[in-house]
Amino acid sequence: MREIGVMGGNRYFGKRLIARLLAAGDHVTVINRGSSAPPAGAVHLVADRNDGNSLEKALGSRTFDVVVDQVCYSPRQAEIARRVFAGRTRRYVMTSTVEVYEYEDSADLVREDAVDPHAVPVDLELPWDEPEFLEDHYGEGKRQAEAVFAADPAFPYAAVRVAHVLGGDDDFTGRLQHYAERIRTGEAIAVPPVNRPATYIHVEEIADFLFWAAGEDFTGPVNAASHGPLTTRELCEAIAAHFPDGKTLLRPVEAGEVSPFSFGRSYGMDNSRATLLGFTFGDARAWLPRAVAETLGSDRP
Structure with a gap:
């Protein structure tokens, strides 16, 4: 039985991921602010991820095989997570986004190396705590969050760059x-x-992908998109x-x-890296x- 921590993840494809983990027999701990309870069978920890002390207190002595971070939107949040989970997890999977490529205008499908997180400058002093700023700089926040994990990795990590998600009766x-x-x-x-x-991906397919990624050992950015723009x-x-x-x-x-x-x-995202790693996308x-x-x-x- 694996110990899996999920940051956020109580709606849309996050709750589908949790259901898959539980069905596989994993012991799942969901960490959020307490606005909604996780599915039956998961442990619920209430913490403010923007407050390192709150997160450490909620975690106590818990350790994980994998942490899947569904709600990391800024470099400040990434810096806190990197510090708090150092020594607590063997692997970290961050849900990133196609929006990291917002400045890559190409008719060709974009590969992961178009945005190298090692080359992205990080500015922790920007007003990341202001909701309007964070919303207006969604892609930049994700880029810099990836850069924080890449610059000084405290654990093996992967950043899943998710295509636009469609489907489900709860969109x-x-x-x-x-x-x-x-x-x-x-x-x-x-x-x-x-x-x-x-490029797009079905809500069930991205839940499948994140479940698969949690059990793999690849690191760095990976595009998750169905075939066919x-x-x-x-x-x-x-x-x-x-x-x-x-x-x-x-x-x-x-x-x-x-x-x-x-x-x-x-x-449009090129999904060949994930395909070569072993995941089969739909059309x-x-x-x-x-x-x-x-x-x-x-x-x-």
Whole structure:
């Protein structure tokens, strides 16, 4: 039986990961602020991860085979985690994001070495504790968090760069519903003049990937994305299948806010490293209709 610590992870693909760990017979300890209890069978520790003393007090003498950190958004949080979990875990898996590549504009699928965490400067003095700043600098926060673990690793670590996640009846983002409402009513959908594709991953697939990653020994960044980038038009076509009387109207805009999953630059990730390491990805076009049906749920006619 493995001892697994999960930081956060009580919703969306995090709760699916916990369910997989428990089903595999692992002893799971969930660490969060106490806003929601973990699934039955997991130990619950209440702590503020932004406060090293709070985290150390909650952990006590516990040690882990693996820690999966679902909620590390800044270098400050990474620095605290690196210090607190040094000597407490044999492996650390951080959930990162495709947004680390926000400045890598390429028509080709982007490989991990496009953003080397060893080369990313870290600034702990930025206002990372301010929610608005953190939200506006999501990709930068993740880049610098990766850099903290890479610069002086206190344990073997991996950073899973997650593609945009779709599917499930508990998608709290409302992004597909944004399209569904506009298609249903015939309202225009704002997109960039040049609208680039992106890679995606199903909510169940990323839970599978994180479960798999927890049991492997590779280190460093790894991209997690299904095969086959999708365009905004393809997303709309899958949604429109549920609204036969609706209308898809994509309206290019030169300035201002565009719809979610509409990108002026490519967000395509190369998944060959994970594939060579042994994980088998699905094809996004194969699971997209199911993901849309799951997410729209009662919104469908």
